[in-house]
Amino acid sequence: MKVLVCVRSDLPAPMARVDNIQRLMEEWSAEWAGVLEPSCRSALQLAKDLSGPSGGFTALSYGRGECRAALEVARAYGAVDAVHLQSAEGSLRHDGNTIARALAAWVGERSFDVVVCGNSSGVGPVPALVAGHLGWPVVTRVDGFKKFLPQDDSFRAIELTQRLDAGWKRQVLARYPVVLSVQSGFIPPQYVSVRRRKEAVHGLASNVTECELPVWTDGHAPAVLQALTPPKPRTKRTAVPDAKSSAADRLKSLMGPAATKKVEKPKEDEGPRVVEGSAVELAEELLRFLRKKEFLSNS
Amino acid sequence: MALRIVLALFTLVLAITMLGLLIVRMRPILRAMASARQVVRWDQPLYRIRSTAAQVFGHKRLLRQRLSGILHLFIFSGFVVLLLDIIETIGQLVYPEFSIGPVLGFLVDCFVLLVLAGVVLALYQRKVLHPKRFEGSDEKDGELILGMITLIVVGIAIHNSFFRLLEHPVFGMTTSADGHFLSYLLDPLWVRLGWGTPMAASIGYSVGYALDIGTILWFLAYLPTSKHLHVFFGAPAVFFRKLGTPGRFLPTATEVHSSGDSGISATRDMTVQPIQSFADMTWRDVLDLFTCTECGRCQDVCPAHQAGQPLSPKMLILDLRDALVQQTRGVESSVVRSLSLAGDVISAETLWSCTTCGACQEACPVFIEHVPKIVGLRAALVERGEVEERPQEVLEHWGEERNAYGKMPETRPAWRNRVTYHFKDLRRESAEWLWFVGDVASFDNDLGVARSVDAIATLLGGAGLDVGLLYDWEGSSGNDVLRMGEYGLFEQLATENMRAMERAQFERVLTSDPHSFNALRNDYPQLGFKKPIYHYSQVLQQLMTEGKVAPTHSLGIRATFHDPCYLGRWNQVFEAPRDILRRCGVDIVEMPRSFANSFCCGAGGGRMWMNEAGMKERPSEARIREALELPGVTHFVVSCPKDMVMYSAAVTALGCQDRLSVVDVGELVLESTGWQFARTSAS
Ligand code: SF4
Numbered sequence: 001m002k003v004l005v006c007v008r009s010d011l012p013a014p015m016a017r018v019d020n021i022q023r024l025m026e027e028w029s030a031e032w033a034g035v036l037e038p039s040c041r042s043a044l045q046l047a048k049d050l051s052g053p054s055g056g057f058t059a060l061s062y063g064r065g066e067c068r069a070a071l072e073v074a075r076a077y078g079a080v081d082a083v084h085l086q087s088a089e090g091s092l093r094h095d096g097n098t099i100a101r102a103l104a105a106w107v108g109e110r111s112f113d114v115v116v117c118g119n120s121s122g123v124g125p126v127p128a129l130v131a132g133h134l135g136w137p138v139v140t141r142v143d144g145f146k147k148f149l150p151q152d153d154s155f156r157a158i159e160l161t162q163r164l165d166a167g168w169k170r171q172v173l174a175r176y177p178v179v180l181s182v183q184s185g186f187i188p189p190q191y192v193s194v195r196r197r198k199e200a201v202h203g204l205a206s207n208v209t210e211c212e213l214p215v216w217t218d219g220h221a222p223a224v225l226q227a228l229t230p231p232k233p234r235t236k237r238t239a240v241p242d243a244k245s246s247a248a249d250r251l252k253s254l255m256g257p258a259a260t261k262k263v264e265k266p267k268e269d270e271g272p273r274v275v276e277g278s279a280v281e282l283a284e285e286l287l288r289f290l291r292k293k294e295f296l297s298n299s
Numbered sequence: 300m301a302l303r304i305v306l307a308l309f310t311l312v313l314a315i316t317m318l319g320l321l322i323v324r325m326r327p328i329l330r331a332m333a334s335a336r337q338v339v340r341w342d343q344p345l346y347r348i349r350s351t352a353a354q355v356f357g358h359k360r361l362l363r364q365r366l367s368g369i370l371h372l373f374i375f376s377g378f379v380v381l382l383l384d385i386i387e388t389i390g391q392l393v394y395p396e397f398s399i400g401p402v403l404g405f406l407v408d409c410f411v412l413l414v415l416a417g418v419v420l421a422l423y424q425r426k427v428l429h430p431k432r433f434e435g436s437d438e439k440d441g442e443l444i445l446g447m448i449t450l451i452v453v454g455i456a457i458h459n460s461f462f463r464l465l466e467h468p469v470f471g472m473t474t475s476a477d478g479h480f481l482s483y484l485l486d487p488l489w490v491r492l493g494w495g496t497p498m499a500a501s502i503g504y505s506v507g508y509a510l511d512i513g514t515i516l517w518f519l520a521y522l523p524t525s526k527h528l529h530v531f532f533g534a535p536a537v538f539f540r541k542l543g544t545p546g547r548f549l550p551t552a553t554e555v556h557s558s559g560d561s562g563i564s565a566t567r568d569m570t571v572q573p574i575q576s577f578a579d580m581t582w583r584d585v586l587d588l589f590t591c592t593e594c595g596r597c598q599d600v601c602p603a604h605q606a607g608q609p610l611s612p613k614m615l616i617l618d619l620r621d622a623l624v625q626q627t628r629g630v631e632s633s634v635v636r637s638l639s640l641a642g643d644v645i646s647a648e649t650l651w652s653c654t655t656c657g658a659c660q661e662a663c664p665v666f667i668e669h670v671p672k673i674v675g676l677r678a679a680l681v682e683r684g685e686v687e688e689r690p691q692e693v694l695e696h697w698g699e700e701r702n703a704y705g706k707m708p709e710t711r712p713a714w715r716n717r718v719t720y721h722f723k724d725l726r727r728e729s730a731e732w733l734w735f736v737g738d739v740a741s742f743d744n745d746l747g748v749a750r751s752v753d754a755i756a757t758l759l760g761g762a763g764l765d766v767g768l769l770y771d772w773e774g775s776s777g778n779d780v781l782r783m784g785e786y787g788l789f790e791q792l793a794t795e796n797m798r799a800m801e802r803a804q805f806e807r808v809l810t811s812d813p814h815s816f817n818a819l820r821n822d823y824p825q826l827g828f829k830k831p832i833y834h835y836s837q838v839l840q841q842l843m844t845e846g847k848v849a850p851t852h853s854l855g856i857r858a859t860f861h862d863p864c865y866l867g868r869w870n871q872v873f874e875a876p877r878d879i880l881r882r883c884g885v886d887i888v889e890m891p892r893s894f895a896n897s898f899c900c901g902a903g904g905g906r907m908w909m910n911e912a913g914m915k916e917r918p919s920e921a922r923i924r925e926a927l928e929l930p931g932v933t934h935f936v937v938s939c940p941k942d943m944v945m946y947s948a949a950v951t952a953l954g955c956q957d958r959l960s961v962v963d964v965g966e967l968v969l970e971s972t973g974w975q976f977a978r979t980s981a982s
């Protein structure tokens with residue numbers, strides 16, 4: 001089975017500040033050492049699992065300097081070929097359809113059975129658009145594959161597990177060729193040691209295939225970035241981890257977004273309450289509440 | 300004459316057969332050692348000889364467990380004296396009048412009795428006491444060996460006694476006093492039984508001779524298939540052990556640099572090998588596998604084993620040995636070949652259970668080095684990417700943010716704005732001391748850790764010590780990273796820290812974290828770091844000696860002190876924290892497991908960041924129970940931020956906060972000085 005995985009780089013967490021992200025939208029800075037975008041790690045793991053221990057897969061990244069980090073990790077995961085798609089216009093970051101068309105054009109000229117894409121939000125359009133441009137089926141939110149079915153030229157397919165909302169899962173049968181997308185954390189990725197990463201960097205120096213992307217001239221201009229607004233600061237949720245929990249659990253909670261300030265308990269009379277009673281009693285309780293909140297006058 | 304010729308022929312044939320078998324059985328083992336990776340252990344030869352003699356002849360470590368030490372000493376000394384018996388017995392075959400003399404003869408018989416006493420004690424231990432540490436050991440092998448030893452010494456007594464009855468009638472000698480006092484007791488018995496005739500005595504002598512010499516030769520041929528190979532390998536294992544501070548993990552230049560033509564290049568020096576197969580082990584590792592006596596002392600002290608996790612250091616060694624034996628015997632099937640050591644022969648859960656506390660190594664009478672093997676096998680898992688989700692996340696944080704907590708490096712240490720004492724910024728100015736804070740003390744929000752950091756900061760500030768911090772230039776020391784088997788990441792972290800320390804101007808380093816202390820003191824020097832390193836307890840001890848920190852009142856409390864593995868066992872710092880506690884008027888009551896035998900809190904070797912699935916009782920809780928047994932002890936004193944985290948949680952989990960307070964050494968010193976915490980009002 002010939003597997004292609006599309007990977008992207010991201011800013012390392014300590015550098016993910018508003019100014020850097022704004023700059024990133026303009027252009028990747030040469031001084032940044034990127035990291036693999038988390039959902040792409042799951043994509044790499046899926047590609048590796050699909051290829052099996054003896055098979056290799058191809059990793060593809062697009063954009064400018066940022067592709068480097070992603071391709072390094074992909075090599076460390078076992079990608080035998082690394083491809084860098086360059087865009088002359090630098091427009092590949094902002095317009096999902098342009099990206100998808102470019103990828104589809106490149107993939108269409110080759111004979112891959114499966115294209116795996118990371119999809120951090122799970123609803124990103126690129127994998128579906130790639131599939132659409134290629135005329136292939138797409139399976140999103142993949143969290144594993146059950147088994148390969150007996151392969152012959154007339155029927156080549158794979159049984160995949162898809163994770164749905166609220167804990168539902170379903171199995172789908174996908175015939176090749178197919179586009180798969182995977183969210184971060186869906187397929188536990190293997191750890192890539194620094195040593196493997198270093199070896200991959202050495203290997204990568206001479207082993208990236210550079211491809212120029214076709215420029216689209218069908219009359220519709222791609223979307224262009226105009227401005228970027230950072231998210232509004234939210235009040236931090238704060239909690240102190242339970243002292244009875246294990247050290248590992250405590251650490252987990254420390255590493256989460258929770259900070260170290262004391263939890264502010266809601267004032268007793270403001271907290272949510274469940275009131276039971278007859279219709280009259282409930283109406284009275286409702287009136288009391290509305291008066292207290294000054295939606296109704298006390299008269 | 301005919302009797303001597305028959306016995307000589309018997310000896311010759313048996314010796315050729317058994318020694319041939321011995322060679323055939325030893326060859327693959329020696330070949331495995333020869334083809335393993337090289338490591339040079341010839342430094343300090345005189346010290347090595349002296350300490351080997353103390354361990355082998357003085358049974359220094361073995362005697363830590365009284366009964367088994369004494370019984371082993373009895374049996375061992377009998378073996379040494381056995382040589383005299385062999386000389387005399389074989390000598391008498393050639394020349395009947397040959398004797399080792401009355402004194403040595405007397406000695407031989409004394410040791411015959413001592414060995415028999417040793418065998419009885421050993422059987423009592425195995426059959427009656429049946430200590431848990433023998434679980435998993437090959438007890439049949441042990442009993443067979445005890446049987447052989449009994450046969451040998453009984454044979455000595457028998458042939459010596461019958462020899463006296465043959466002296467005159469068969470060998471034509473005049474009776475001589477040879478010192479074998481047991482013969483004087485046995486001879487009348489034989490005569491009374493009617494076995495005093497030359498024919499019966501000849502048979503009796505032959506039986507005794509066969510039991511003695513025959514069993515010795517059988518024993519020799521049997522050894523390579525038995526755990527008693529330590530008879531050959533025990534002394535070399537002690538002699539070629541790692542010297543210097545036990546906490547060093549990376550090999551020294553001397554260890555890896557051979558002057559000969561063994562093919563070891565200096566450029567390979569500092570690379571530590573993941574153990575994917577036996578070829579990745581050093582010859583010392585292979586020697587260890589065949590030296591294990593299956594005594595189970597290591598298993599007995601292992602916190603992971605006691606916590607009900609799948610790790611037993613003894614079984615780990617034995618499983619590796621059995622796998623290697625499969626290979627060396629040439630029964631290596633394709634299944635065996637396809638098995639990987641890490642994951643198949645030794646399961647990943649077993650390997651990740653280790654806290655790298657080193658208690659096993661400390662207990663092992665033949666100085667087997669478990670931790671390097673465990674770490675090497677872990678490294679193989681790491682290289683294959685087989686790391687659990689949670690530790691993987693932490694490894695990635697170390698790689699990206701240079702701390703285990705995934706916090707922004709710029710916020711390091713998280714308490715920098717809390718204490719009022721102004722620590723110099725070593726990124727811009729120079730200071731005499733660098734306080735290398737470490738991850739846990741920098742970022743953990745455990746209240747105890749915060750208290751101890753405040754106390755140490757106040758004491759250092761109050762004493763007027765010229766101290767600076769590296770702030771965001773500091774990264775994790777990598778001590779846990781190295782012991783999790785992520786060598787590449789350790790090198791990366793160490794290199795960045797060393798680069799930062801080279802740029803900063805300071806004279807010496809103090810650290811409040813024993814894990815950082817260990818890495819900076821033992822492993823960084825192998826990469827070229829040269830500054831002196833101190834644990835803060837050593838610094839406080841010095842400040843108290845100089846009168847810069849002066850307790851004004853005695854605390855008058857009863858406390859027990861927990862030796863952190865990476866301060867005590869791995870770095871031999873036992874006295875400094877105890878000394879300062881005593882100076883503060885603390886009455887120290889030692890726990891049964893203290894000093895080098897201290898019991899791990901369960902956080903080391905990366906365990907702090909791993910799952911506790913399958914754990915029956917956390918080591919930290921077992922330790923708190925141990926402290927609760929001590930009469931009148933109200934304080935559990937720690938000197939490591941990880942200990943603070945683990946034991947605070949354990950005390951809360953056990954619900955004994957009112958009976959036992961977990962406090963840091965620094966807190967008690969501060970309390971005895973009467974100084975106030977140097978906190979900002981904002982804190
Ligand atoms: S180092 Fe500690 S936890 Fe690891 S095997 Fe030895 S005794 Fe057990």
Ligand code: SF4
Nearest residue numbers: 591592594595597663
């Ligand atoms: S490794 Fe050492 S302590 Fe453990 S069973 Fe073997 S000889 Fe005994």
